[in-house]
Structures are given as C-alpha cells and as structure tokens.
Amino acid sequence: MSEAILQAQGLTKDYWMGASRLRVLQGVTLKAARGEFLCILGPSGSGKSTLLHLLGLLDRPTEGSVIFEGQDAFSKPKRWRDRMRNEAIGFVFQFYYLMPDLSVLENTLLPAMIRTPLVKWPLAKRRHRQRASQVLADLGLAERANHLPQELSGGERQRAALARALVHHPRILFADEPTGNLDTVTGAEIMRVLARLNKKGGLTVVMVTHDERVAEQADRVLHLRDGRLLHGA
C-alpha cells in the first residue's frame, strides 16, 4: 500500500439534543492511501456523512484526530483547514450544492475566486476561466457554462458540482452519496467519471454511500454501522 494521504484515529462525534447526548461516531479509525478509491458503505443514519465531514475538515470531532498529508488537521489553526479545503480537497454532495445565483462557469470558478484578491483577478481571470472551461468540457458541460444551475438536469448539476470539486486539482475528493439523487443511468455515468478520475488521474476518492452497487466501483469498501466500522481499516 502506498503512503496514506488521510488517516483518522479514534474519531468520535457527539451531538447534543438539549441535555441528552447523541454519539454518532464511536472511535472510527481508518486510512486512505494516495490514489485509492475508498468507499464507506452504510445504511441511512449510520454516521457516513458525519464521518465524511470530519475527514473533509468541514466539522470538528469530539474526540480523535484527522491526519491529512501528515499534518494533524485539528491541531492546526482553522485558517489552515480552510486553505486545505480550498486548495487540496474537493467535495461532491448528494444535493449538488451549487450556488443558485451563479452560472455553472461561475460556480466552477468559486475555489479560484475564494483565493484570488480583486486586484489580481483581472490578470488571473483568463487562466482560471480556461481551466474551468476545460474541466466543464471534459465533463460534457461546455454548452451549459453560462446557464444557471436551475436550468440544468440532475446529472448535469452533479457534473457541474464535480467540475467545481476538480477545477483546482485537488489531491483528494470526498463524495457524499454522489448518485443518491440521480436515476440509475445518470448515477452510473457519474460513477464512471469518478472511476476514470481515480484510475487515470490518480485522484484519491473517498466516497460514502448506502448503495452496494455503487460501492463496487471502489478499490476498498469499509462498512459503517451505528457509528462503528465493521471491518478493519
């Protein structure tokens, strides 16, 4: 196994419902190797999304640590985690989460717009637009670049979300039920894209899903039940 890009050690996450505590994750430990396609399979309510949010540095664990590229992410300042999400991590969500007021191209440019100050934008814009257009073309969305998300089909929206996740050459891609909201054909198409990115581009993919057929695409599958991994990481 090649070097680990991501490690989770004893991840625990509690939510408080008034005075009562709800433990969603209970000491999850796992590793993802660079270039691996890792799938976390589990039924609804097993804590998949919560785990993905912790691994993607979107949320802070109650206990445990996340080691991203050798760095303990939650002992670093929040600014570092923000920068990692902007430069090294890509996210694809079940409900696409595209900004409705921005066109597909603008949504794809979002990571670049977040790290580029206004003063540098006129010079950088052309380069970023070229890259975004290229990613959209690769995903078959060249004609839809200037459309708003609500004018797109479900599959197109997910591909637009994927374009946004890939535009900045992330080192790891987190996918949260990427086919959960799509029909079988469109879902299969998205999975083919993810597999291609992993096999040809060497992109590390960590996906959570409840669909065993979708999980078949992965190199390795981990089963999550009631906040615990059933098989060893």
Add this chain to the structure above:
Amino acid sequence: MQDQWLASPWLLPAMVAGGLVALGLLAVVLWTPVYKHIICLKYLFCGWKAVVPMVSALPAALGVFLLILVFAIMDGFVAETREMTRGTLADIIVDAHMEGIPYYDDFVRQIESIDGVQAATPIVQTYAVMRLKPRFAGIKPLVRPCILIGIRPAEKAEMGRFHEYLERQRGAGYPAANVLTVPQFLRPKSEPPHPGCIGGIGLIGTPMPRWVEETVQAGAEWRVLLAFMTAVALVTFLFVWQASRRHPGRRLWRMARLAWAGAAVALALEATFIPVVPTRIERKEVVDVPLVDYGADIVVSTIPVRPSGALEVEAGGIPKVSSRVLTLVDTFKMGYWEADSTNVYVNFATAQQMAGMEAQPASEGRPAVPARASQIQVKTANPARAADIVRKIEDAWRAFVRERPEAGLLPVSVNTWQTQQRMILTLVVVERNVTAVMLGLMFLGFGILVALISYVMAYIKSRDVGILKAVGARDVGVGSLFLGYGFIIGAIGTAGGLAAALLTLHYLDPIEIWVNSTLGIDVFPREMYYFDHIPQHLSPEWCVAVCVGVLALSTVASIIGGVLAALKQPVEALRYE
C-alpha cells in the same frame, strides 16, 4: 464660512487623514477575495428578489436628500440672516441703553487700541414716534413708532454693509460719509434745510401687490425631472438585465433589455441636451412701496432722558417732547424685518439732541453733563475672535471707569452681534436641529430595515454560506460579504440622495417657480421670508458627514447578518432546507 473652512489649519491634516482612510479602504477592497464582490453584486442585482435591497436603499436616499437639502436651505437662512443683522450692527456692541456712555470718544479710542479691533463708532439710539404725510391723495398723515438711530455715516460704513442696503445711494457713486446729507436737488430753496434721515422701507412704505419681472432658467425643471427618470430607468435596466440572464435566448427578455437600455440612454441624452435658457417672466409679488418721496419732510418726536434716568418735563410735570422735522434722503431695505420696519437713521449730533444726550453746561448749581452715546459699535479684524475681544473691552471699561470716576458706575453690557441677535438666530438653528432629529429617526428606521434584511439574507442564504465555507471561504470573509451587502445598500442610497440633493439645490429657484406656476403652490413666499431667492449654503463638511454617517450606519446595521453567517457551521448550513 467656506473661506474659514479653507483657511483652517486642520484642513491639510484632515485631507491627509481622509486620503489615508480612503486609500486604506481601497486597499482593503482590492485585497478582498473576488468572490465577495461577485456574490454581493449577484445578491443585490440578481432577479426580482433584488427589489428588496433596492427598496431598502430608498429611505437612505430620501434621508440623505432631505438632510442635505433642508440643511443647505436652513444654513442659507442662518447665513443670510446673520449677514443682514451684521449689516445693521457690528461685530461687537457696547450697550449702555438710555443711560448713555459718557466720554465715549475717549473710550472709542481705547477700544481701537485693543489688538484685533479695526474700528469703533458711537451710536445714539432712542425710541421715537414718526409722523409722515403720504404722497397719495386722500390718505391721512400716518403716525408710527420707530427707533431713532444716530450715526456717524463714515464710521458706520466701516462697521458693516449698511451702505449696500440703501435704495437710492447704493454703489460707489455715493460716498459713505455723505449718505445723510440732503442733496441740493431734494432741498426746496424756499425752505430752511432740515437734517437728513434714512428710513426703513417697512416704516416709510406699505406692502402692495405688484407684478415684477424676473429671469428664470426655463427648462431647468425638466432637466431635473429627466435626470431623476434616467436614474430610475438605469436601475430598472439593471434588474431587467440581470433577470434576462436567467432566460438566455428568450427574445422577449432581450427586447426588454434593449428597450430599457435605450430608454435610459435617451433620457440621459434628453436631460443633457434639453435647452435651459434664461427667460424673463412676470410674477405677482408683494413689495413695500414708499408712501413718501425722497425730499419729503418727516416729523420725528422723542422724549429726552437725562443722565439720571429722569425724563425731561415741562411745566406741570408733562414730559417734554423733542420734535424735529427731518428730510427723507433715502430708504433702506436689508431684509431683516425688525430693522426695516422700525429704524430711522439720522446724524449722530441730531440724535444726541433729540435723545437728550448732548453735552450740557453747568448751571444753577448743577454740574456740567458730558455728551453721551447709547452704544459703541466695534468692528473686528477677525469676527471669529469676537468673544476674546469682548472680554478685553470689558476689562478696558473697568479700567476706564477707574481712571474716570466721573463716568459713574454705569452697567455696560458688551456682546457680540450673535449674542445680541440670539433670538432670531437660535430659532432657525433650533428648527434645523429639530429637523435633524426627525430625519435621524428616519435613519434609525433605515438602520433597522438594513439589519432585518441582512439577517433575513444571511438566514435564507444559509446554504450558500455552507457551500462557500466548504470550498474554503473563511468565516470572517463570509461574514464580511454581508457587511458589504449592507454597505452597498447604503452606498446606493447615499449616491442617489446626494445626486438628487445637489441637482435640486442647483436648480432650486427654477423648480420653486415651476411648482408655483404649474401647481399653484407658493412654496417660498418672498414677502414672508423677505428674501428674493431661496437662500442656500451647502456645507461640504455636512455633506461628507451625512454620507459617511449613512454608509457607517448601513454597514453597522448589517453586522447582525454578517455575524450570523460567520458563526454558521458549514455542516449546519449545508443541511439548511
């Protein structure tokens, strides 16, 4: 006032500080990630939902417009009223009322030796009754109460703008020293010459309606209206343009976009090129028409008051009345009704005799009485320092009384003209401040509106907040996006209100005349306000203060939305439905 502002030693440091702040803000804006600018503008102008922030900019625009307009006009009133009252008075008035200041010429010299004093002159002032025979047939002689003021014309001319308010002798062709001299052409050879007098137009005349010719800028009102319509068309175009982007390829939207762009350009061109030409019009006005001609005789009666304060009486204890026939050589109109309707100016010596303030030799065991003046008016080199000079004059008077004990323990009041006229000036200033408070309440409403809109925006855009944070935007950055949102609402309102106020002030008189002639509403009755134009004084400091205040208010009010967005956890925000 503007000259004082320009001469202020604080001007350069203030400009440097303002420039540095502006540069700092510009640097902050330029170094801010570009997503904030783009998303903020999308929120503001994207689709018909954007009507809400635009509508919320309206109270700001209205508030800025009214604050600048009302303050410019009220400041104009204050400034012109000050100029007028100063025209009849001086910077400082040393007042001994009816008791009179003895040895006034000596004290005048002492005052003139004070640093910062340019000139000083004694004045005699006493209450009187005037009787005149109108030139119109059938009108009985009129008797009116008045104030008789004795002046030394050459010295009085140095005090203020008295000479400029004269009706007949205004201008360089009439030496200030001779304004009370009865000219040969007004003096019938058969009659003995009488002292000349100048009467206020409100005292000598009577108000009568008449048609007057006036030059107005015809077309200016349409230019203002078209400019406002251009602004509305531009804002509408922005909405249509943004809305049309949601419907690419739709012919109707494309046509609507073109139509609004065309309308905005056409209106802007029309507003720019519409002819504005000076045109003479006739308008009905109430003016004071003199009831007597120049050269007419006027009888003025006073009751002389002795230095002891006792009235001079005749046999039987009846107060002695001193009546003099005076020849009217001029009228004056300074626009300050109290002065125009009561004051009669005569030369100093005549007024002294009529008021009983002339020197009287010793007789029948009574000591000699020195001549007296009821006031000394003082002109300063720098009116802003008048309060300091008041204190020096008070010290000088105390020293003068010690040196000349025969002057007696006379209660003399020394005031600046502002203090003496504080009633009228304070009234306008109080009105202005009340207006400011009322408009301030409007801004409070605007602040609450922006706060609510910012909160609601941050709430309904929760998912956007989550997306931005998931893609790496920082909490502070996402929070400041909503601050920028509030700032831009304030900026739109401020820019609109400021432009509307400046445009309206520029064409104030033509607009007022247009409203009067078209709608029949007399917004500014000239005979009531006694100005022949709507006075205005636009203070740059005030404009800057109002604009900065509104921008700061809208930014501060939107903090609530900014904090809500900044504190929102991305995972929480993404779950928002």
